[in-house]
Amino acid sequence: MIAARGLAKRFGDRRVFRDVELALGDGEFLLVTGPNGSGKTTLLRVLAGLAAPSAGALELPARHTIGYLGHSPQVYRELTALENLTLFGRLYRVPERAERVGMLLERFGLWEVRHERVSTFSRGMRQRLGLCRVLLHEPSLLLLDEPYNALDAQGAELLDGILDEPRTLVVATHEPQRVEHRATQRLAFA
Amino acid sequence: MSYVADVGALARKDLLLELRAKETLPSMLLFVVAALAIFHFALPRGAGDTAALGLLWSALIFTALLGLTRAFVAEREQSMFDALVLAPCDRSAIWLAKALAVLAFLAAAEVVALPAFAAFFSGIGGRTIAAVALADVGIAAVGTLFGAMAVAGRARELLLPLLFLPMAIPIVVGGVGGYLWFLVLYDAIFVILAWATFEYVVAEI
Numbered sequence: 001m002i003a004a005r006g007l008a009k010r011f012g013d014r015r016v017f018r019d020v021e022l023a024l025g026d027g028e029f030l031l032v033t034g035p036n037g038s039g040k041t042t043l044l045r046v047l048a049g050l051a052a053p054s055a056g057a058l059e060l061p062a063r064h065t066i067g068y069l070g071h072s073p074q075v076y077r078e079l080t081a082l083e084n085l086t087l088f089g090r091l092y093r094v095p096e097r098a099e100r101v102g103m104l105l106e107r108f109g110l111w112e113v114r115h116e117r118v119s120t121f122s123r124g125m126r127q128r129l130g131l132c133r134v135l136l137h138e139p140s141l142l143l144l145d146e147p148y149n150a151l152d153a154q155g156a157e158l159l160d161g162i163l164d165e166p167r168t169l170v171v172a173t174h175e176p177q178r179v180e181h182r183a184t185q186r187l188a189f190a
Numbered sequence: 191m192s193y194v195a196d197v198g199a200l201a202r203k204d205l206l207l208e209l210r211a212k213e214t215l216p217s218m219l220l221f222v223v224a225a226l227a228i229f230h231f232a233l234p235r236g237a238g239d240t241a242a243l244g245l246l247w248s249a250l251i252f253t254a255l256l257g258l259t260r261a262f263v264a265e266r267e268q269s270m271f272d273a274l275v276l277a278p279c280d281r282s283a284i285w286l287a288k289a290l291a292v293l294a295f296l297a298a299a300e301v302v303a304l305p306a307f308a309a310f311f312s313g314i315g316g317r318t319i320a321a322v323a324l325a326d327v328g329i330a331a332v333g334t335l336f337g338a339m340a341v342a343g344r345a346r347e348l349l350l351p352l353l354f355l356p357m358a359i360p361i362v363v364g365g366v367g368g369y370l371w372f373l374v375l376y377d378a379i380f381v382i383l384a385w386a387t388f389e390y391v392v393a394e395i
Contacts, residue, residue, distance in 0.1 A: 050272050052393070064278035074273040076264060078210040079203065090199045091277035093192075117210070133273065 001026055001141055001168045002047060007056035009042050016042045017189060020056070024168060026140075029182045032172040034189030040172035041071060043187075044143045047170060064092065067139030069147060073130025077119040081110050081129050084118060085136060092137035104132040108158060123150035131159065141168045148178060196279045200287030205294060207264055214260040215295050218253050222303040225249040230310040240366065242311040243318065247365045250303065250322065251329070251358045257295050258333040259350055261288060262341045271341065275392050285388035289334040296326045321365045324373035328380055332357050335384040338391050 007020035017039040024030050032040050045051040048068040049060055060066070075084045082101065089097040105111045108128040118126060127150045134142065148156055156178070163169060163182055171179055208214055229245040265271050274284050300322055308314050333354055340350040357380075364372040 045272075048272070048276060050275060062278075063276060066276060068272060068276055070269055070272055072269045074269050076203065076207065076270065077268060078207045078264070083203075083206070087199055087203055088273065088277070091196060091274070091279045093278060 001028070001061055002030075002170075003057075003059040004047075005057045007043075007046065007058060008054050009039070009046060009051070010054040018055075020187070022185075022187070024170070024185065026168055027166055028168055028184045029163075029179075030170045030185045030187060031176055031179060031183035032170065032187045032189070033174065033176045035174055038189035040174075040189060041145050043189075044068070044070070044145050044170060044172050048143050061141055064137065065140045066143065067134035067137070067141070068143045069130050069134045070145050071149070073126040073133070075118050075126060075129050075133060078117060080115050080117055081105060081121075081132075082114040084129065085132055088133050089136050094137050100136060101132075104135060108132050109154070124152050124155050127151055128155055128158070131162065135162065139167070141170070143170045145172045146174070147171060148173070148175070193280055193283055196283040197287045197290070200284060201290045204288060204291035208291070208295070211264075213263070214257055215298055217260070218257050218295060218299040219302050221256050222249050222253040222299050223306050225252065226303065226306050226310050233311075239312055242307075244362075244366050246303075246307050246311070246318075247362045249307075250300070250325070250365075251355075251362060253299055253303070254292075254296055254326075254329045254333060254358075255351060255354060257292060257299070258329075258337045258354065259347065261292055261334060261337040266341050266346075271392060281389045281392055282385050284392065285334055285338065285384060288337075289330040289384070292334055293326055293330040296330060297323075300326070317368050317370070318365075320370055321368055321373060324370060324377060325361045325365050327377040328361055328373065329358065331377065331381045331384045335388060335391060338388065 002022055002024040004020055004022040008018035009016040020043065022030070032043060034040050042051065046053050046058070047060065048066055049063060050068070085101040085104065086097065089101055094100050105114050108131060110125065110128060110132065118129060121129065147159055151159060163179060173179065226249055229249065233241060233245065265274070275281060304314055304319065304322070336350055336353040339353065340346040343349045360376055361373070364376060
């Protein structure tokens with residue numbers, strides 16, 4: 001699914017990471033840990049194909065099979081929950097879009113507020129909507145950056161359920177306790 | 191067909207965002223009317239129509255710049271570029287939709303600006319209206335491309351005027367001189383260039 005050899009990333013003179021070696025097969029779970037600013041987010045952006053590595057070789061699956069949730073939920077605040085998911089469902093070529101959108105909104109407890117603007121949502125509700133967005137097109141590779149951010153106990157349980165589904169996962173977090181038992185590979189940044 | 195539907199969905203999103211946030215168009219309208227009022231009092235009596243026309247074009251270019259600085263605010267502040275760029279649609283659809291939204295904002299601003307110019311200065315002929323319409327296409331094409339480039343930069347407020355204003359000089363030359371063929375040529379070249387290069391601009395935002 002992902003193969004990386006000698007992967008490095010620099011921003012000008014600043015080295016973010018170097019010599020990252022990865023061989024992640026289908027259904028594996030890579031846990032990326034490290035303190036703030038250690039390069040976790042940059043690595044995930046490189047693995048999503050959103051940033052080019054400065055050095056090394058990288059093999060990634062096709063763009064449409066990747067689901068990436070960054071630090072923020074990446075949803076438009078002035079659109080409603082339904083409008084956000086309908087827009088991305090169209091752009092991600094989701095078949096039977098209305099049914100899929102409805103199912104995800106129900107699953108993440110957002111159905112009742114589907115016609116409300118995201119700007120009125122709490123941070124936890126936005127995070128849930130962000131998770132709906134990345135799951136819309138049923139990606140086979142899910143890249144999640146601090147996914148438990150802002151989630152309450154119920155939201156965290158929903159996310160646990162997502163992480164238990166059979167797909168390849170890369171999760172970056174500075175609090176690995178919740179997901180450590182699922183990891184098949186680990187990468188620790190200092 | 192799918193490309194057109196993507197552009198339609200993205201442009202609708204941009205118009206909806208503005209309709210709800212009301213951040214860009216009111217500022218553009220206020221700016222262009224205020225600028226024309228200032229020019230009205232600043233221009234000496236007896237100055238010719240060409241001088242007044244030059245001021246109209248200056249007001250339109252700076253109004254457009256005001257709109258362009260806001261064009262990618264939602265994408266920047268809400269980190270939406272990542273989600274858009276990862277979508278399997280053609281990335282040029284993002285540019286085209288945004289350019290169409292910018293074009294709509296420019297047209298709306300000019301619906302107020304041109305009658306205001308006629309009230310403050312002199313009447314406007316069909317040739318000037320045609321030149322403004324053609325200029326809008328070039329402004330939207332080039333400005334949207336540079337707007338996306340500026341999103342990635344740290345000094346984005348500085349970068350957009352530095353990139354856009356030199357490229358607007360030919361538009362002013364064509365507009366003041368009424369050279370419609372020149373504006374058509376400018377539009378054709380820069381619409382194709384912007385459409386073809388947007389993919390690379392958003393490759394690493």
